[in-house]
Amino acid sequence: MEQLSFFDGGPHSPKLPVDLMEYKPDFFTRAECDTLIPALKTKIRWNQETIQMYGKLLNTPRLTAWYGDNSKTYAFSGKKYDPYLWTDELLFIKHRVDAAAGITFNSVLLNLYRNGNDSVAWHADDEPELGINPVIASVSFGQIRRFDVRHKTDKQQKYSVELENGSLLVMKGDLQHNWLHQVPKSTRALGERINLTFRVIS
Ligand SMILES: O=C(O)CCC(=O)C(=O)O
Numbered sequence: 001m002e003q004l005s006f007f008d009g010g011p012h013s014p015k016l017p018v019d020l021m022e023y024k025p026d027f028f029t030r031a032e033c034d035t036l037i038p039a040l041k042t043k044i045r046w047n048q049e050t051i052q053m054y055g056k057l058l059n060t061p062r063l064t065a066w067y068g069d070n071s072k073t074y075a076f077s078g079k080k081y082d083p084y085l086w087t088d089e090l091l092f093i094k095h096r097v098d099a100a101a102g103i104t105f106n107s108v109l110l111n112l113y114r115n116g117n118d119s120v121a122w123h124a125d126d127e128p129e130l131g132i133n134p135v136i137a138s139v140s141f142g143q144i145r146r147f148d149v150r151h152k153t154d155k156q157q158k159y160s161v162e163l164e165n166g167s168l169l170v171m172k173g174d175l176q177h178n179w180l181h182q183v184p185k186s187t188r189a190l191g192e193r194i195n196l197t198f199r200v201i202s
């Protein structure tokens with residue numbers, strides 16, 4: 001796998017295994033974040049999805065939206081999604097992310113965490129259309145939130161990184177096969193966070 005040598009660590013970078021995760025704070029400038037956040041908030045078609053759990057229909061604890069190239073249908077948690085077509089803001093973000101990762105992503109899943117009660121539970125992005133050892137580029141805007149990673153079988157192996165406003169986290173290697181990740185709920189009063197995970201869907 002090619003190395004993203006672009007990520008030089010630096011004083012604010014957490015100690016992460018570079019074959020699994022590379023973190024770049026300030027990937028977008030403060031001014032860019034201040035423009036992009038309200039644009040994404042208002043122009044993205046945010047959806048409230050539901051999940052079937054123990055025979056009940058529950059609201060997913062966040063809002064989501066699925067954008068991408070025409071025709072890239074994506075099956076996720078037993079549902080099929082037809083993406084909305086790229087907006088100007090999404091293309092601006094995508095071009096920067098593509099250049100950094102050396103990959104032309106063809107889809108993005110957006111999450112809006114409205115407050116500390118919103119979260120994403122332990123999971124791996126291991127849908128077959130993502131292929132083996134996919135590179136997934138995760139951009140964060142707004143409220144800093146903790147991102148946890150743990151090995152599926154070796155409980156000792158775990159990492160946490162605070163995903164800051166304007167940051168980029170690239171997930172790669174076997175992270176989606178042998179590890180799980182989550183964004184936990186928090187009892188603190190937290191503001192809104194928007195996360196975008198860029199993916200290549202076959
Ligand atoms: O919000 C995040 O940082 C992670 C989101 C995530 O894991 C996902 O959408 O698959």
Ligand SMILES: [Fe+2]
Nearest residue numbers: 123124125181
């Ligand atoms: Fe994920």
